[in-house]
Amino acid sequence: MNMKVKLGNIILQNPIMTASGTFGYGDEFKELVDLNRIGGICVKGTTLEERQGNPTPRILETPGGMLNAIGFQNVGIDRFKKEKYSFLKELKAKTFVNITANTIEEFGILANKLNDIEIGGIEINISCPNIKAGGINMGTDPDMAFKVVKEVKKNTKHHVMVKLTPNVTDIKVIAKAVEDAGADSISLINTLVGMAVDIKTRKPKIKNIIAGLSGPAIKPVALRLVWEVAKTVKIPIVGMGGISNFEDVLEFLIVGATAVQIGTANFYNPRVTMDILDGLEKYMKENEIKDINEIVGSFKI
Numbered sequence: 667m668n669m670k671v672k673l674g675n676i677i678l679q680n681p682i683m684t685a686s687g688t689f690g691y692g693d694e695f696k697e698l699v700d701l702n703r704i705g706g707i708c709v710k711g712t713t714l715e716e717r718q719g720n721p722t723p724r725i726l727e728t729p730g731g732m733l734n735a736i737g738f739q740n741v742g743i744d745r746f747k748k749e750k751y752s753f754l755k756e757l758k759a760k761t762f763v764n765i766t767a768n769t770i771e772e773f774g775i776l777a778n779k780l781n782d783i784e785i786g787g788i789e790i791n792i793s794c795p796n797i798k799a800g801g802i803n804m805g806t807d808p809d810m811a812f813k814v815v816k817e818v819k820k821n822t823k824h825h826v827m828v829k830l831t832p833n834v835t836d837i838k839v840i841a842k843a844v845e846d847a848g849a850d851s852i853s854l855i856n857t858l859v860g861m862a863v864d865i866k867t868r869k870p871k872i873k874n875i876i877a878g879l880s881g882p883a884i885k886p887v888a889l890r891l892v893w894e895v896a897k898t899v900k901i902p903i904v905g906m907g908g909i910s911n912f913e914d915v916l917e918f919l920i921v922g923a924t925a926v927q928i929g930t931a932n933f934y935n936p937r938v939t940m941d942i943l944d945g946l947e948k949y950m951k952e953n954e955i956k957d958i959n960e961i962v963g964s965f966k967i
C-alpha cells in the first residue's frame with residue numbers, strides 16, 4: 667500500500683500534515699503522538715523578531731468552531747533555528763516553516779535566513795497586513811501576492827508553498843497569481859474572519875474584536891475553495907479547514923488536494939493525526955486501494 671505523495675520535488679511519507687499555529691513546534695506533542703508517522707509539520711507562524719502576540723482573551727470556543735486572535739506569538743526566526751530546529755530535523759515528518767511578515771522585503775529576509783538548514787519547505791502566510799501599503803492584507807491583492815512569492819523565490823533554495831486566505835471575492839485570481847510567480851504548491855484555507863459579542867457586557871468576547879474562525883464549521887467552505895483552486899492551477903494543493911477524521915481527508919483528496927493539514931482538531935483530540943492515519947490505512951485495505959494517489963482528484967460530477 668503506497669501512502670507517499672509528492673509536492674513538487676518533496677516526497678511526504680503520507681498526506682497528513684499538521685497546520686501552522688495548532689501543533690506548536692512538534693515537541694509539545696511528542697508524548698502523545700508518534701511524530702515519525704506524520705507526513706509533515708507546519709510550525710507556528712514565524713516572524714523576523716520574537717512576538718508576544720495580542721492581549722487576552724484571544725481564544726474562544728463557539729458552537730461550530732474556534733475563534734482565535736493569537737497575533738503571531740512566536741520565538742522569532744533566529745531562536746527557531748537555535749532552539750526548535752534540532753528536534754524537528756531528526757523526525758521523518760518533513761518540516762515546513764510558516765513565515766509571516768509585514769513587508770515584502772521582510773519575507774525575502776526570512777526566506778534567506780532558512781537557506782542554511784534542511785527543511786521540507788517554506789509555507790508563506792500571506793494573510794497579513796502590508797504596513798507599507800497602509801495595512802492592506804497581502805493575500806487579498808493578486809499583485810501583492812505575486813510580489814511576495816517572487817521575492818521569496820528569489821531568496822530561497824527551498825520548496826515554496828503559499829497559504830491562501832478565504833477572505834477574498836475570488837480565490838482563483840490569487841491562486842493564479844501565486845502560481846505565475848513560481849509557487850511550488852498552494853495550501854488553503856486560512857481562517858475565516860469572524861467575531862463574537864458578550865450580551866451581558868455588550869463587549870467583544872475577543873479583545874482584538876475580530877478573530878479567525880476555524881474548525882468543523884468551516885469545512886464545507888474550505889472544500890469548495892480547494893475544489894475551485896484545484897481546477898485553476900497545475901501545482902499541487904494542500905487542503906485544510908475543519909478536518910477532524912479520515913472521511914474528511916478523503917473528501918479533500920477527492921476534490922483535488924494532494925495532501926492535507928489538520929488544525930483545530932489537534933486541540934480537542936491531540937491524537938487526531940494518528941486516528942486519521944489508522945482510519946485511512948483501514949479504508950485503503952478494505953477498499954483495495956493500493957496507492958493513495960488514485961484518490962486524488964477522483965471527483966465525479
Ligand SMILES: Cc1cc2nc3c(=O)[nH]c(=O)nc-3n(C[C@H](O)[C@H](O)[C@H](O)COP(=O)(O)O)c2cc1C
Nearest residue numbers: 685686687711734791855856880881907908929930
Ligand atoms: C490557534 C490558531 C493559531 C493559528 N496560527 C496560524 C499561524 O501562525 N499561521 C498560519 O498560517 N495559520 C495559522 N492558523 C490557521 C491554521 O493553520 C488553519 O489554516 C486554520 O485553522 C484552518 O484549519 P482548521 O479548521 O483545521 O483549524 C492558526 C489557527 C489557530 C486555530
